[in-house]
Amino acid sequence: xxxxxxxLSLALCQLNHxxxxxxxxxxxxxxxxxxxxxxxxxxxxxxxxxxxRDAIVGIQSTSRTNVAHRVQKAMANPHLLVWLRxxxxxxxxxxxxxxxxxxxxxxxxxxxxxxxxxxxxxxxVTYLMSELxxxxxxxxSTPPGTAPAPAAAAT
Numbered sequence: 001x002x003x004x005x006x007x008l009s010l011a012l013c014q015l016n017h018x019x020x021x022x023x024x025x026x027x028x029x030x031x032x033x034x035x036x037x038x039x040x041x042x043x044x045x046x047x048x049x050x051x052x053r054d055a056i057v058g059i060q061s062t063s064r065t066n067v068a069h070r071v072q073k074a075m076a077n078p079h080l081l082v083w084l085r086x087x088x089x090x091x092x093x094x095x096x097x098x099x100x101x102x103x104x105x106x107x108x109x110x111x112x113x114x115x116x117x118x119x120x121x122x123x124x125v126t127y128l129m130s131e132l133x134x135x136x137x138x139x140x141s142t143p144p145g146t147a148p149a150p151a152a153a154a155t
Contacts, residue, residue, distance in 0.1 A: 005095045008107065009042055009061040011132035012093070018046035018057075035060070037079035039070075040090070048089075057089045064110050067094035071112050071120065084116045098129055105129040 003011075006022060013020040023036035023043050035041055040058035048055040062070050070092045074080050080090060094110040106126050113121040 005061040005063055005093070006041060008095050008109075008132065009059055009093050011134070012109070012127070013042065013044045013046075013059075014133050015131065016046065016049075018044040020044035020059075037077065037083060039074040039077050039080055040083075055089050056087070057091060058083060060090070060092045062092065062094050064094035064096045064108070067092055067110050067112055070094075071114070074114060075118055080114070081116075081118070084114065090114045107132075 006024070010020060010022070020042055022041065024033055024041040026032075027034045036043065036058070039060055041061045042059040043056070044059060045056040046054060048057070060070050060074060074090065074092065084090060090113070092112045092114075094112075096108040096110075098105050098107045100106050106128055108124060108126045111123050111125065115121065
């Protein structure tokens, strides 16, 4: 995949004008990646057109082939039910490899939403890669011991 599932999910959040951030982090002591509440990679909030109101959504981002495993793992997590009953929403976004060439390059996403009674609502959506905005990279900090480049003098 040319872009990671998390990167594609962040781009889709931006496309929907949601405020979002990655909650998954590397735990160097345990030597593994850890998600918020054990199942949320991205936290997003904003207007949800499916519900017709603002919402807070926990997103588990993965490849399309891993969706069933991620849904099963989330359903076994006791924290998820607390999250859902507290008004949060939870979705698993499974991304396919981009297909096609040039401007016609598309990517499919399988979306599975879990409800408070742990029912699954599912849909598949196709996007043109050109529709998804690029992810703005964070500026790299200057390495310690080096001076930043001098600013150009104004004339």
